[in-house]
Amino acid sequence: MSLPHPTRQSRAVITGASSGIGEELARQLAASGHSLILVARRVDKLEALATELRQKHQVTVDLKPCDLADRDARRLLNQELAQQEISILCNNAGFATFGCLQDLDPDREREQLELNAVAVQDLTIALLPQMIQRKSGAILIVGSTSGHQPTPANATYAASKAFANSFAEALHSELRGTGVTCTLLAPGPTRTGFTEVAGITKIDGMGGNAAWISAERVAREAINGMNRNRRIVIPGLLAQAQTIGGRYTPRAVLLPILKQVFSRLT
């Protein structure tokens, strides 16, 4: 099974398209002829990207600025999107906080769970019926290697990504035979705006270039994976090793190590 072919009326929705992995997903899907609907809060960034992609690829690019952590705003967006023909849904928007839970802003922690988990579920629920009805559609859910194990000093993020990872893999199996696919993208460290938003830019220099991969490569592997109806895409050897370590190392061994590492990041 491959990705739905682009048509005049169909759209690929990309959340978090104003930066990083989402911006690259938008670039690469537009290059394959898909018309897009870009979602994020920073309108100036979305406008600049839309102008570039319209000129370069002659595709339609619509903007839907929205704070996806806001339930009311999200409900309106989801209703609007459900009225259009959505062939591809990339649930990508997300952010992380680092630090011990008692030191973090409770509102920001709730916002994180709302964006990384509940909004993903909401948007998927809103758009899945039309895809099933057409027997065609592709869903990408951006989880993380962080979702494979609990992570002290990054507790809410890891838990929110555990939801995303599990939800995506379950849907992949549920949807078999429907004509609709679901792929989990579970990246490790990727060069984007992520560390700045999380306030952990001091890790940017750690591990050299070998430890980090580009958003361009992550997006490319994600789209290839969707094209082949892969259950899970984990770009890069480091992320693959992190996944095995996170899944199979006994928690009693793993948690103290992660606590040491992650409590030093802020």
Ligand SMILES: NC(=O)c1ccc[n+]([C@@H]2O[C@H](COP(=O)([O-])OP(=O)(O)OC[C@H]3O[C@@H](n4cnc5c(N)ncnc54)[C@H](OP(=O)(O)O)[C@@H]3O)[C@@H](O)[C@H]2O)c1
């Ligand atoms: N970079 C990594 O190392 C890494 C590793 C594993 C997983 N991931 C995951 O990859 C995904 C993309 O992140 P990234 O690395 O590309 O980071 P990024 O460059 O910071 O991009 C995050 C995107 O999410 C959007 N966003 C944040 N809050 C939002 C909100 N309330 N409503 C709507 N959009 C919102 C941002 O747009 P606005 O600010 O304009 O709203 C931005 O477009 C996230 O789910 C992240 O958890 C990243």
